[in-house]
Amino acid sequence: MNQTGLQHPTNQAQMQHPMNWARLQHPTNQVRVQHPASWAQAQHPTIRTWEGDPSGEQRPELEAVSGKAKSEYRNYTQGRLLDRVYSTYALMHTHQTVEFVRRKHAEYGPCRLRKMSVMEALELLDNLVDESDPDVDFPNSYHAYQTAEGIRQAHPDRDWFHLAGLLHDLGKVLALFGEPQWAVVGDTFPVGCKVQPSVVFSDSTFRDNPDTGDPLYSTECGMYQPGCGLENVLMSWGHDEYMYKVMKFNNFSLPKEAFYMIRFHSFYPWHTHGDYMHLCSEEDLRMLPWVKELNKFDLYTKQEALPDVQQLRGYYQSLIDKYCPGQLCW
Numbered sequence: 563m564n565q566t567g568l569q570h571p572t573n574q575a576q577m578q579h580p581m582n583w584a585r586l587q588h589p590t591n592q593v594r595v596q597h598p599a600s601w602a603q604a605q606h607p608t609i610r611t612w613e614g615d616p617s618g619e620q621r622p623e624l625e626a627v628s629g630k631a632k633s634e635y636r637n638y639t640q641g642r643l644l645d646r647v648y649s650t651y652a653l654m655h656t657h658q659t660v661e662f663v664r665r666k667h668a669e670y671g672p673c674r675l676r677k678m679s680v681m682e683a684l685e686l687l688d689n690l691v692d693e694s695d696p697d698v699d700f701p702n703s704y705h706a707y708q709t710a711e712g713i714r715q716a717h718p719d720r721d722w723f724h725l726a727g728l729l730h731d732l733g734k735v736l737a738l739f740g741e742p743q744w745a746v747v748g749d750t751f752p753v754g755c756k757v758q759p760s761v762v763f764s765d766s767t768f769r770d771n772p773d774t775g776d777p778l779y780s781t782e783c784g785m786y787q788p789g790c791g792l793e794n795v796l797m798s799w800g801h802d803e804y805m806y807k808v809m810k811f812n813n814f815s816l817p818k819e820a821f822y823m824i825r826f827h828s829f830y831p832w833h834t835h836g837d838y839m840h841l842c843s844e845e846d847l848r849m850l851p852w853v854k855e856l857n858k859f860d861l862y863t864k865q866e867a868l869p870d871v872q873q874l875r876g877y878y879q880s881l882i883d884k885y886c887p888g889q890l891c892w
């Protein structure tokens with residue numbers, strides 16, 4: 563794994579400590595509080611230490627594994643990475659249209675781009691930093707293991723869920739196949755209907771999207787029927803739907819919950835903010851708790867202390883061999 567430029571001096575010590583996963587189980591602190599100490603850390607991640615942050619010891623709201631309060635994740639109003647994040651969403655919200663998404667389904671649906679194993683795809687993510695993510699500035703392969711290990715700690719008997727955590731962002735290899743990041747990463751939203759307020763930066767980034775002037779696409783239900791089910795909704799194109807297609811095409815032997823979680827894990831306006839419920843079926847509502855459960859680990863295991871991938875690879879290879887072995891079509 564290429565770790566060039568990633569090793570902050572303080573992180574050497576952090577990597578030796580087991581993660582405090584129990585903290586993930588605590589109820590979220592809903593109130594956003596700005597602490598000078600944590601603000602400084604957000605600006606200068608190199609000064610953050612695992613045990614050396616007194617604010618993490620003393621304040622109960624600092625509960626996620628990084629020593630960062632849950633309320634400090636997904637901050638779209640300020641932060642060191644905000645300009646990069648905003649630019650990615652501005653492009654996404656300008657260019658993701660019904661026509662664009664249909665074209666991408668046709669292009670990637672047949673999975674005829676290349677053949678590679680899951681592990682090879684994962685290693686490709688060593689080369690990808692997600693430009694839509696305000697909380698992460700290291701390659702996505704580490705995030706895959708962080709998510710999977712968090713799930714493994716909380717759900718030791720569900721090995722398929724551990725694997726789902728490892729796989730959930732694998733569709734981001736699209737960015738290494740030549741797709742711009744705005745067509746790969748970030749939160750998703752339905753195209754072909756009115757944009758709901760919880761979509762990130764929705765008040766300023768859709769002005770140049772041709773679909774917003776379409777009389778059908780700009781209504782509440784747009785081109786859909788109420789209750790039609792998310793499986794019948796065209797989501798903005800990205801790594802969720804692509805990975806779902808790869809899993810289907812290659813007949814992954816995972817439970818349907820895994821397919822569903824991966825397909826909709828970036829649909830924050832729905833699973834976190836409760837928008838777009840008018841499009842949902844009963845099946846979507848049955849699956850929602852699973853999506854939320856994955857999200858807990860997807861989001862709150864993000865931390866600068868990077869996992870020891872060499873040590874973990876054997877376990878995850880055994881899950882790959884069990885559920886999605888060999889060379890796959892991408």
Ligand SMILES: [Fe+2]
Nearest residue numbers: 730731827828
């Ligand atoms: Fe993702």
Ligand SMILES: [Fe+2]
Nearest residue numbers: 705730731860
């Ligand atoms: Fe993720």
